Amino acid sequence: MKITIGLGRGEITDWDEVSTYVIEAEKLGVDCLWTAEAWAHDVVTPLAYLAAKTEKIKLGTSIMQLGTRTPALVAMTAMALDSMSNGRFRLGLGSSGPQVIEGWHGIPFARPIARTREVIEIVKRIFNGETLTYQGKFYELPLLTNATGEGKALRPGASPPKNVPIYIASLGPKNLHMxxxxxxxxxxxxxxxxxxxxxIDPIREGAQSVGRSIDDLDLQAGGTIWFTEDVDEAITTLKSGLAFSIGAMGSRQHNFYNDAYRRQGFADEARDVQRLWLAGEHDEARSRVPDEMVSGSNLIGDKQMIRERLRMYRDAGITSFRANPHGNNLNERLEALGKFMDIVIEISTEKS
Structure with missing residues (x-):
């Protein structure tokens, strides 16, 4: 199992601390760093900054929001980052949601799964160095409809990358299948x-439908790593972020995180948390997050407890675990990450 880390979707104010964190994580053997975008920083610029400060750690977008860039710009950005990092870039894409896409970017949130498929098909053609033509529901290349008619089918001006893996952030069954x-x-x-x-079953079914194996994919999931003897305190603290995800990260009609927890047996609880959050009763919403939802989504406790939880991810088929080490400062986070990497080494020789 590989270990990855991520930068949050919020504002970054201390870039020196971020670079130190990533450089030290690289020394510890972390496989990949993933950046995020919501309505603070973009997902790309931090990776360009960190590519210049690192040597081995892979660098990925988690996620680059679909619809906010043309497919050609997605491909051009990926090729530039892959070139400047000497082949370390991973392209992570996702549809986000209507609150961000329509509210922040002013772009219709329509048929996100179909749009995702078209973007990836176009990006792959560019990666292959093809002369770009495409006819889809969302994209027409060259553009002829409501256009001057002067558009030209072009080949990419940069050399095709050797290998830029494409990841999709997906939660619903149809998106997982794709x-x-x-x-x-x-x-x-x-x-x-x-x-x-x-x-994982829908991913496996999707792979098999086109003659692939699920073993062809890197399956990534993760959570907070919190070494503590006071599990109850940690759970209470982590409820705040989880309540925000299932209560605020989406509308009443579209909250993909909420839907995911409903499918995992928390239908009533997820519905209550969302209702309370949208009504402005945030403290009550936090209190309604079940302890089991928090403990199930994160690794909390002493070394043995965290070791056992990590084994469950491995045995479930997760091939990369994204670790968010808890700590009150950079040193504490790095210490937690180091302890976690020791556990990873311990179980790496075990048979699942």
Missing amino acids: TGEIADGWLGTSFIPEHADLF
């Missing part, structure tokens, strides 16, 4: 290993 069909990896969230089949 991930198995066309992606090189899965970026999973809201994942409890006891219910792994709800996520």
